[in-house]
Amino acid sequence: MIDLIDVYKAFGPKQVLNGFTLHVERGETFVIIGRNGIGKTVTFKHIMGLMKPERGQVLVEGQDITKLRGRELIAERDKFGMVFQGCALLNWLTVTENVALPLRERTRLSKREIDDRVREKLTLMGLQSAGHLYPAECSGGMKKRAAVARAIVRDPEIILYDEPTAGLDPIMASVVNDLIIELRQKLQITAMVVTHDMLSAYRVADRIGMLSGGQIIEIGTPDQIRNSQNPIVRQFIEGRVADPAVAEQPT
Amino acid sequence: MGVDNHAPPPGAQRPRRGILERTGAAFSTLWSAGVTGHRNVLEQVGAGALRLTEAIGHDALLFARSVVACGGAFRKRREIARQMFICGVMSFPVVVLVAIFAGAVLALQAGLTLRPYGIAEKIGAIVAASMTREMGPIMCALILAGRVGSAMAAELGTMRVSEEIDALHAMSIDPVRFLVMPRLVTMFVMAPVLTVFADLIGVLGGAVVAYHQVGVSYTAYFNEAENVLVLVDLNSSVIKAMVFGTLIAVVGCGRGLRAASSAEGVGKATKDSVVASFILIIIFNYLITSIVQHLY
Numbered sequence: 158m159i160d161l162i163d164v165y166k167a168f169g170p171k172q173v174l175n176g177f178t179l180h181v182e183r184g185e186t187f188v189i190i191g192r193n194g195i196g197k198t199v200t201f202k203h204i205m206g207l208m209k210p211e212r213g214q215v216l217v218e219g220q221d222i223t224k225l226r227g228r229e230l231i232a233e234r235d236k237f238g239m240v241f242q243g244c245a246l247l248n249w250l251t252v253t254e255n256v257a258l259p260l261r262e263r264t265r266l267s268k269r270e271i272d273d274r275v276r277e278k279l280t281l282m283g284l285q286s287a288g289h290l291y292p293a294e295c296s297g298g299m300k301k302r303a304a305v306a307r308a309i310v311r312d313p314e315i316i317l318y319d320e321p322t323a324g325l326d327p328i329m330a331s332v333v334n335d336l337i338i339e340l341r342q343k344l345q346i347t348a349m350v351v352t353h354d355m356l357s358a359y360r361v362a363d364r365i366g367m368l369s370g371g372q373i374i375e376i377g378t379p380d381q382i383r384n385s386q387n388p389i390v391r392q393f394i395e396g397r398v399a400d401p402a403v404a405e406q407p408t
Numbered sequence: 409m410g411v412d413n414h415a416p417p418p419g420a421q422r423p424r425r426g427i428l429e430r431t432g433a434a435f436s437t438l439w440s441a442g443v444t445g446h447r448n449v450l451e452q453v454g455a456g457a458l459r460l461t462e463a464i465g466h467d468a469l470l471f472a473r474s475v476v477a478c479g480g481a482f483r484k485r486r487e488i489a490r491q492m493f494i495c496g497v498m499s500f501p502v503v504v505l506v507a508i509f510a511g512a513v514l515a516l517q518a519g520l521t522l523r524p525y526g527i528a529e530k531i532g533a534i535v536a537a538s539m540t541r542e543m544g545p546i547m548c549a550l551i552l553a554g555r556v557g558s559a560m561a562a563e564l565g566t567m568r569v570s571e572e573i574d575a576l577h578a579m580s581i582d583p584v585r586f587l588v589m590p591r592l593v594t595m596f597v598m599a600p601v602l603t604v605f606a607d608l609i610g611v612l613g614g615a616v617v618a619y620h621q622v623g624v625s626y627t628a629y630f631n632e633a634e635n636v637l638v639l640v641d642l643n644s645s646v647i648k649a650m651v652f653g654t655l656i657a658v659v660g661c662g663r664g665l666r667a668a669s670s671a672e673g674v675g676k677a678t679k680d681s682v683v684a685s686f687i688l689i690i691i692f693n694y695l696i697t698s699i700v701q702h703l704y
Contacts, residue, residue: 207577231580245575247567249490259579262586307579 158183158347159204159315164213165371166199173199174210175371186341186348188358190382190393191368197351198242200368201317204349205237206230217315235263238308242320244300246292252303253279253288259311278306281343282336298329305336309344316340318350322357330357337361355394359383367393463684467662470588474658477582477589487590495556495591496598500605503551507539507606510547511613514538519622529624532632535614540641544607546693549652552599553685557660560591561681564664565674573665588661592654599653600646607645644700651696652689659685 159181166174173196181187189197202208203215206222215222222233246255253275260271279285282302292300301321308316318337322330334357341348352358358365359379366373367382367390375387385391481488518534564587567573576583611633618624660681667677 202574205578207574234578234580237578239575239578241571241575241578243570245571247572258581262581263579 158218159349160214160216161200161203162214162216164203164210164215166196166203166208166210172371174203174213177213177368177372179366179373179376181347181349183347184341184345185363186337186350186361188350188352188362188365189368189373190353190355190358190365191351192353192393195368196371197368198319201239201319201349201351204317205239206234235311236314237317238311238313238315239317240301240304240308240319240321242323244292244304246300246303246307248292250291251288252284252290252292252295252299252306255292255303256288256306256310259307263311274310275306278310281309282306296329297325298332301325301329301333302336305333305340309340309346312344313346315347315349318348318352320352320354321350322352322354330354333357334360353393369393463662466666467658470584470662470665471592471654471658473584474588474592474661477585478593480585481589481593484586484590484593487586488593491590491594492598494559495552495594496602499552499555499598499602502555503548503602503606504609506547506551507544507609508613510543511535511539511610511615512617514543514610515614515617516621519618519624523622528618528622529628529632531614531618531622531624532611532629533636535618536611536633537636537641539610539614540607540637540645541697542693544610545603545645545648545652546689548599548603548606548649549656549689550686552595552602552653553656553660553682553689556595557656557685558678558682560657560660561664561667561677562674564661565667565677568665568667569669569671569674583665588657588665591661592657595653595657596650597653599656600649603645603649604642607642640700644696647700648693648696651692655688655692656685659688 159179161177161179164174164177165172166177177196177200179187179189179200189200191197199208203210204217204222206215206225209223213223217233217236220233222230225233246252247258250258256278257271257275260266260274264271266274275288276285279288282305284299284302284306287295287299287303290299292303295303305321321333321337325333337348337350338361340346348361350358350361359382362379364376365379365382366376367385367387368374369389375382375385375390377385382390382394385394391397514535515531518531519528522528522530522534564573567587573583576586615626615629618629619626663677663681663684664674667673
């Protein structure tokens with residue numbers, strides 16, 4: 158479904174993606190783990206076509222998104238929903254208006270159809286009574302659920318979660334994890350998650366890939382990653398302070 | 409073993425260098441700073457010119473894309489109405505206050521100068537002509553650049569930092585159509601409206617001062633004002649306001665959309681938008697005045 162093949166991306170002297178290669182199957186939940194600033198969000202932005210790589214291919218259902226422009230790129234992006242780390246809700250719109258935004262701006266649905274779709278997604282997210290609130294009046298968990306509702310309101314084929322549990326307390330993080338699992342079961346959508354929260358990764362993932370030095374250095378099921386003997390993976394999942402022997406090379 | 413006869417003995421004071429020698433050394437350091445990793449003057453000038461060219465190109469492109477997006481202005485009527493309230497209605501009190509006192513001080517200065525010559529009633533002509541032709545549009549534009557243009561840069565810059573602009577792209581929503589176009593339409597409409605109010609209120613403020621402090625009757629004041637004003641003055645005022653409003657919106661939104669993703673970046677974008685707007689307003693004011701004088 159999604160293939161990144163030998164992708165390179167640098168910001169100034171910093172090489173963020175360095176021959177990044179990854180294949181994600183249709184319907185699976187793939188979690189990318191890795192340290193802060195290692196390029197996880199940059200990977201998502203390449204998949205969405207928000208950034209162009211210097212080299213390499215980003216294929217979505219065989220279509221190279223890096224070669225698309227204008228309407229073709231917009232059509233390809235319509236397959237995605239993305240949940241941003243900070244939720245990225247527009248603060249002058251209510252939760253309902255935020256969720257309705259992609260439908261209002263990108264479809265010709267009638268007001269009644271939009272209202273029905275939005276109500277359905279808000280109910281799915283448990284936000285049916287919070288639609289009138291502005292983002293500033295919502296808790297972190299509510300904002301996250303509103304962001305998920307907005308991401309799925311157009312029934313995307315693929316959903317990307319950027320640090321879905323960042324900044325949430327453990328209970329709310331569990332609620333969001335359950336939400337990701339529930340969405341996969343109910344809507345059968347392909348999901349990619351970037352996180353450095355290992356509890357979340359083990360819980361939601363079908364497969365986990367460890368990103369380090371601009372490449373995926375290990376891929377496996379949650380159990381395989383848990384028992385990995387790769388020193389960099391072990392250091393990360395155990396949260397050990399850098400050991401010189403396994404410390405990452407600066408990218 | 410050779411001895412350096414030119415080296416000062418230990419503990420001796422270094423000879424004082426002349427001003428020419430020191431200036432030369434300073435220039436030499438400045439020009440050769442590149443060797444030590446700092447950019448020399450030429451490189452800095454070149455980089456500045458490149459940044460300026462890039463900014464002008466970006467703003468011109470943004471303006472063109474916003475104008476094209478105006479085709480969908482009716483669909484954005486709710487957002488345009490919201491912006492008109494924030495940018496226009498909320499700016500009204502400060503514009504009124506500044507216009508009253510600008511008219512008042514003009515009348516006072518003109519009155520004090522003209523009274524000894526017995527032509528104090530000409531205050532009306534001076535205040536009306538100054539307010540309508542130059543002060544009204546400029547004053548209103550500077551207020552809007554400081555109050556509205558900077559707010560646009562800060563708002564869009566903050567949206568960029570909090571990934572809201574990326575979220576719009578991810579939803580295939582064009583930020584130019586969604587964010588910039590409504591602000592451009594708003595400023596294109598509201599800047600002339602506020603300017604006409606500023607012109608009128610400035611003339612009224614001048615009338616009050618002319619009557620109470622200089623002793624010119626209201627009738628004489630407004631007769632003189634009416635005699636000096638021709639339609640072209642009002643047209644010129646409105647045209648200037650439309651251009652200034654457009655400049656403020658494009659510069660404010662452009663700086664905001666290109667802000668670096670940090671609090672410092674948003675601050676810099678806000679500051680740059682005000683400085684660039686002020687400079688452009690002054691330049692375009694001269695150009696429009698020149699063109700209007702030639703046309704009529």
